[in-house]
Amino acid sequence: MVLRTSATLPRWALFVCRCTNGRPPSRNSIMSVDSSPSDTPAQRLSHIGLAWELTSVTGWGVYGTNVLRQLAVGGGPAPVLLKQPARFTPDPLDAVIFAPLLAQQQQLFAMVSQGGRVTPANLDFPVLKTLFPGFKTITAGRVFFGKPDIGVIFFENTRITPEEVSASRAYARIVAGSTWNRDVLRAHGVQGVELVLQGIDPVLFHPMPRRPFRSGTFTVFSGGKLEARKGQDIVLAAFRRFHARHPDSVLVTAWQNAWPEKTHDVAHSGLVQGVPETRADGTLDIGRWAVTNGLPAGSVLDMGWVAHKDMPRVLAACDAAVFASRNESGTNLPAMECMAMGLPTVVSANTGHLDLIGTVHEAPRVFALRDQRPVRHAPAGWGTDGWGASSVEELESVLERLYTDRDEARARGRRAAEFMCTLTWSGQVKALVDVVAGAIHP
Template sequence: MIERVGITWQLSDVSGWGVFGWNLVVELIKRGKPLPLLLVPPDIENPPANLQGILDTLGREQAELDNMRSINPGRIATLDGAAVLHHLGNDLSLSKVSESFRGSVNAGFVFLESTHINPANLDKVAKLDRVLAGSSWNGEVLRSLGLENVEVLLQGIDPSLFHPPDEGADNASDRFTIFSGGKLEYRKGQDIVLAAFRAFRERHADARLMTLWQNPWPQTSETLALSPHISSLPGTGPTGQLDLAAWAASQGLPEGSFDDLGFVPNARLPDVLHQADVAVFPNRCEGGTNLVAMECLACGVPTVLSANTGHLDLITDDTCYPLRDQTPVASDGGTDGWGESSVDELVEVLEDMYQNREQARRRGRAAAEWMLQLTWERQTGKILNALGWEAKT
């Protein structure tokens, strides 16, 4: 019988994997059984007071496991009665933590972006009891590689945080605010956002681009060198963060039209999203379903999504604005299935949203209703089912 769910990646409130892990832990605690088992130290600032005690207990337990690993380096520890969720990297690699632990049940979880996979990693993953894929596209890629133990499981949203503004809330502004989120890199398509916004701003001086583009791993931003839409890469400021305001100016955005919000904890993100008139995600690839995009949809923000890869799980006829003009992405390999969005199409979609705001708001409200089928509570239940856990009454 499964009594614990081992988590092999770090909980946090700023990264996609971290937010996923944190919400999984919260839902497991709410359920009471099976309890989470942390295998990496958490990094949560200001957790809810009602969860601080159990988080401290889980942290102490994790420290004891760390100590055990240091005493027995290279030894694989067996966690009887635990189902271990193994973080799989972009090449299906297992982390050092995952290599150190095995449970009674072992499942990999992956948000695969590259289709270039090391055969040795594929062999290791094939030996797991189950591989959980973060999107239908990921599931198709994994099955095409010969894996048979694959199940698609989408991420979720917390409806207590991510919901449309309360009726009567005053978020009105004289600006047309376009939100764009995701760590700055070629895959996320912020260069397409800049190019489209620059053209759109020439038509509408009231337009404002509000971004959450900071990248905890700024070196990955250098992949933007592949872009045909920008003339330079961003530098870093005195704090070591990307100097995005200076970069936006160097790419032709007028002063006062661009806001860099830095890093915003997940619990404070709804306050940001409620300021947005629209959100744009012309991403070239998403291994999962793009958690920030899901949270925009849940908040009722009219949202533009590139019709490729993981985004396809979020696209319906009346809940978003899909970018259908997708061309293959040329690179040095591993980009099969990626899509290049048209700058011109994005500009015209923004124009439609600008001119028909009530229609856009209706679509946003429909999206918020649709997203209620993807709550963390529901998705955690599906994860437990995939792990073979059954509630005992």
């Protein structure tokens, strides 16, 4: 049946339908939204739901926050937030923009959880759902069903079973976050796969004057949650050699991991000893771990959890950035943001990073680690097609080049910033809306 709502609820709430026995209601129980003729399919969309957890400290959360912001202010389909944010610290202006959307989310959740029991519901507009291994979605994605559902996926494991391919058919479209992800899905027979890269916020991330935190230092930034896949063991091993020759160098890291128990594989390569201890507050003691691995105290500074809005200040203190990932399912949002700031950036030449590197016919905009070796310690049962382990020796050599040839480093940084102007969130969210519209009006 159709929920009866008060006049104070937004119009979209009138199109929520209840279902019984934990199953989505039949499609013929969903009310239709009248729309006037438009020039493009995207203009016919009135709303887009987001079964997406917003946070200020993870890639998924930052992606969702920017989708929500662009939809809220872009004049296109209105966003409907379906999941309560967590660890979310918007800036004051975003707080104003998001306030009514957060209130709507609470109202909608109350509508489907009457009597203390959550009942799945259909919505009369498309819903974007974040997908995880097996094409499964978060809790909100199992409660709210769109017309239709659109999946958004970033994955590392290239072993996709027939059962998972079958599960993918629940989505009218699946948005892949990198060319590598798209190609792997299509090779396994997944249908309706479209490519939409992430974007950058040029208000936050753009070339700006450097603001060193200490005079006379050469400061290298490295980000990403600590795990073997992100290659921090490679970075630490190469920086240890580099620092021995250049004691004026400092490694600034944003390597915290919300799941400390998942950091243990970082030592499997043998490039580093042990894993960081977990402090009483749940954060990883990266500085002490670096000392254990032969670096002087103070040569590695971990920033802890950095809110996204505060990251430009950290990057403005740096001379270069390094990302030696063995795999990137997407295009590595922190690397993109470093590039947008004109920071000379080093990336491993594998998987999602390939979208950032460009072709041999273009002037280089990053320093690509081309020596990619087979990955020896992947999770049991995983496929690792396209993964690669960067050479410590090559990264050490690139760091030396960054240190000695500042002119070339700055030139690549400028080209990187120019390239990132083509990948702003406003443009990428428009591309995402076009995919959604194409699923409804092919």
